Amino acid sequence: MTTVPKIALKDVTKHFGPKKVLNGIDLEVAKGESLVVIGGSGTGKSVMLKSILGLLTPDSGSIKVDGVETTRLRSREREKMLHKFGMLFQGAALFDSLTVWENVAFGLIQGAHMSRSQAKEIAVAKLGAVGLTPDVAELSPAELSGGMQKRVGLARAIADEPEIIFFDEPTTGLDPIMADVINELIVQCVKDLGATAVTITHDMASARKIADRIAMIYQGRIIWTGHARDIDNSGNAYVDQFVHGRADGPIKMQIKAL
Amino acid sequence: MGFLAATGRAFLIFLEATGRLALFTGSALSHCVRPPLYPRQILRQMIDIGYYSLPVVGLTALFTGMVLALQSYSGFSRFQAEGAIATVVVLSITRELGPVLAGLMVAGRIGAAMAAEIGTMRVTEQIDALSTLSTNPYKYLVAPRLIAGLTMVPLLVIVADIIGVFGGFLVGVYRLDFNAASYINRTWEFLEPLDVISGLVKAAIFGFLIALMGCYHGYHSKGGAQGVGAATTNAVVSASIMILVWNYLITGLFFSTK
Numbered sequence: 001m002t003t004v005p006k007i008a009l010k011d012v013t014k015h016f017g018p019k020k021v022l023n024g025i026d027l028e029v030a031k032g033e034s035l036v037v038i039g040g041s042g043t044g045k046s047v048m049l050k051s052i053l054g055l056l057t058p059d060s061g062s063i064k065v066d067g068v069e070t071t072r073l074r075s076r077e078r079e080k081m082l083h084k085f086g087m088l089f090q091g092a093a094l095f096d097s098l099t100v101w102e103n104v105a106f107g108l109i110q111g112a113h114m115s116r117s118q119a120k121e122i123a124v125a126k127l128g129a130v131g132l133t134p135d136v137a138e139l140s141p142a143e144l145s146g147g148m149q150k151r152v153g154l155a156r157a158i159a160d161e162p163e164i165i166f167f168d169e170p171t172t173g174l175d176p177i178m179a180d181v182i183n184e185l186i187v188q189c190v191k192d193l194g195a196t197a198v199t200i201t202h203d204m205a206s207a208r209k210i211a212d213r214i215a216m217i218y219q220g221r222i223i224w225t226g227h228a229r230d231i232d233n234s235g236n237a238y239v240d241q242f243v244h245g246r247a248d249g250p251i252k253m254q255i256k257a258l
Numbered sequence: 259m260g261f262l263a264a265t266g267r268a269f270l271i272f273l274e275a276t277g278r279l280a281l282f283t284g285s286a287l288s289h290c291v292r293p294p295l296y297p298r299q300i301l302r303q304m305i306d307i308g309y310y311s312l313p314v315v316g317l318t319a320l321f322t323g324m325v326l327a328l329q330s331y332s333g334f335s336r337f338q339a340e341g342a343i344a345t346v347v348v349l350s351i352t353r354e355l356g357p358v359l360a361g362l363m364v365a366g367r368i369g370a371a372m373a374a375e376i377g378t379m380r381v382t383e384q385i386d387a388l389s390t391l392s393t394n395p396y397k398y399l400v401a402p403r404l405i406a407g408l409t410m411v412p413l414l415v416i417v418a419d420i421i422g423v424f425g426g427f428l429v430g431v432y433r434l435d436f437n438a439a440s441y442i443n444r445t446w447e448f449l450e451p452l453d454v455i456s457g458l459v460k461a462a463i464f465g466f467l468i469a470l471m472g473c474y475h476g477y478h479s480k481g482g483a484q485g486v487g488a489a490t491t492n493a494v495v496s497a498s499i500m501i502l503v504w505n506y507l508i509t510g511l512f513f514s515t516k
Contacts, residue, residue, distance in 0.1 A: 055386050079392045087390045093383040097375075110296075111392035156391075 004067040006031045006164060006196045007052060012061030013220075014047055021047045022058065023220030034190055034197040036211035036228070038204070038242060040251070044220045045200040046090075049166050052198075053085060054078050065164070083111060086162035086195075090169045092153035094141035100152050101127070101137035107160045126155040129192075130185055147178040151185065158189050165190060167199040171206045183209040204243055207231075216242060218251065282474050289396040290404055299398060303406035307368050307465070308413055314367060315360045319418035322355050323347060323425025331434050343434075344444035347426035352453045356418040358505050361464035364411055365471075365497040372403055372472025373493035377479035377486035385477070400477070403469040411465025412458045419454065456512040463508065464501050471497040 005028040014022040021044045029035045039045050050056040052063055054070060063070050070081060086107075094103050102109075104126055105119035114122075124134050130151040141149060150170065157165055170186060171179035183206050190197045190210075199210050207214055211228040216239050224236045231243055241249030330346045376399055379385050388395045423445060430436040472493045479489035 050386070053386075053390055055389055075394065079394065082390055082392045085390055087387070089383045089387055091382055093387040095379075095384055095387070106393070107391040110398070156387075 003030070005029060005064075006066060007198070008062075008064045008067075009048070009052070010062045010064075012048070012051060012058045012063060014044075014051060014056060014058045021220055022051070022061075025061070025217075025220065025222055027215060027222050027225075029196055029198060031196055032194060034187075034199070034210055034212045035215060036199045036201060036207040036213075037215045037217055038202060038207050039200075039217035040202060040242070043217050045217055046168060048217070049087075049168060049198065049200060053082065053087065053166070083160070084163045085166065086157035086160070086164070087166040088150070088153045088157045088168065088170055090172060092141075092146075092149040094149055094152055094156070096141050098141075099137065100132075100139050100141060100144070103141065103152060104137075104155045104159050106156065112160055123155070123159065126159050127152070129158070129189070130155045131181075147174055147182070150174065150178075150182055154182070154185055154189065158193060158195075161193055162195060164196045164198070165193075167197065167201075167210075169201050169203075170199065171201065171203045176205075179203065179206060180209070186210055202242075204245075278478070279474060282477070283470060286396055286400045286404055286470070286473065289394065289401045292397075294397070295405075296398055296402055299402035300405050303402045304410050306371075307364065307406050307469075308410035311364050311367055311410075311414055312417065314363050315414050315418050316421050318359050318363050319351070319356060319422035320425040322359055323351055323422035323427075324429045326350055326355070326422075327426040327429035327434065331430075340434075341444065343430060343436075344426065344441050345448045347430075348423050348445045348449050349453060351422035351426070352419050352449070352457045353509075354457075354505075356415050356422055357457045357460040357464060358501065360415050360418045360461065361411065361468065361501045361505075362498055364414065364465070365468045365494055365501060368407070369468045369472040369493045369497045370490045372469060373476040373479070373490045374486055376473055376476025377489040380477060380479050381482055381486060395477075400473045403473055404466060407465035407467075407469030408462050409465070411468070412461040415457060415461035419457065452512065456508065459512075460505060460508050463504055467500045467504065468497045471500065 007027075007029040009025050009027045012022050012025040013020065025044075025048055037045055037048070047056060051058045052065070052070075054073065058071060061071075065081060065084065068081075070078070073081060095106065098106070101120055101123040104123035105116070108114040108119040108122060109116060120137075124137050127134070127137060132148065132151055132155070136144070136148070141152065144152065167186060170182050174182060186197070186199070187210060197210070199207070201207055208228060208231070213225060214228050214231050215222050215225040216236070217223070218238055224234055224239045226234055231239070234240065237250045241251050326347045327343055330343050331340060334340050334342060334346075376385075379399070385395045385399070388398055427441055427445070430441045431438045475489040475493040475496070479485045
């Protein structure tokens, strides 16, 4: 029996107006592994994640989740497919009209049709798992600090125990200590759930901590993939430049707008 | 040459916007009638539109009724037709001013709030978060607002009709020294059910248009705070213009003499 990759992208392209954002992405994520995709701003990382989730429709190419083609799913089938996913958004994207626990329980109440009291119990437990006390549950998201919002976002992403979790720049905008706390929580949560994780980031400390495998995206293409421990001797000039954060190298920053 | 190109481009943009709005409307309507509906969200929107708009709509109606009585007195007294004032007030309010002015006030209050709320949810990725939690944003955000707009604005207009006529009565009796009983008599004498019904049909359509414009512009807003600001302005302006245009069309439909 050959193993089917959890997520498989083949030659995925996407453009916005004249700008080609994804330029033939090929990527496979095995079940249970934690893949970190690194790359600069505007290289197509977020677009790739949103294409897998179906928030954006790619122009061409194939995206398979558990071997099932997802690019042409109807909206009801897509909703079903999305039950497998949890996502932590860059700005946490908490619903500000709801309390913290209602945010965490959202997928349980709306998606899994659980009763509110039962969902609240689980929500409080999940908040505990990310280090937040039950009294936070009744607050509104606007009353929380950035790091706490990220934790609530994480609790929401893991609440209905997804098979696949996406993390969109989980440490951006946090101080180094809070960033490390979030990194550890991510590692812990992914391990506890046995989930497949895809993280996009440009924070190398975070990438080293979270990743089993690292892929580098540049100009809408995956230019390197390898084991996380090989990142320092990748033999790839682009990867080297990114990992060490040098201004000189093969990657030229676009200073002027196109 | 440049002029032709500019005209063509503007026309294409117009066609594209019309098509996008038509698709949005179709999609939103289909979600209004297919389960699951979100009663909690519908109720919240109904309270917001129906209950919290009462003061502003009531005040508008009161002063409109009062000024109508005052104006028609000063006009009609020139040809000794003061007796028609009560009729003029009740017909103007129920057929035209009740629905139109209530619609415009609600457009300013509710249309703007909807566009701002949904627009902010768009730019902070909350709408994407809804999708990843297996909740259709059309169903959760748009459908409840459309349903609430469609049902609540007619109720508001019934209240506006009553308060407006009462405003006319106050001025008629206490300022212009009409006999109270005969003023009320005159009010009922020429009023036909169709006068009120046409006004309520208008109100339902206006309510739908207000919610539609608020949701549409919010849903498609982009570019941070400025984008949300533009969406809010567009929602109010387009709703107001649509109200005035549809008001004419519906009046033509109900009362054309041919």
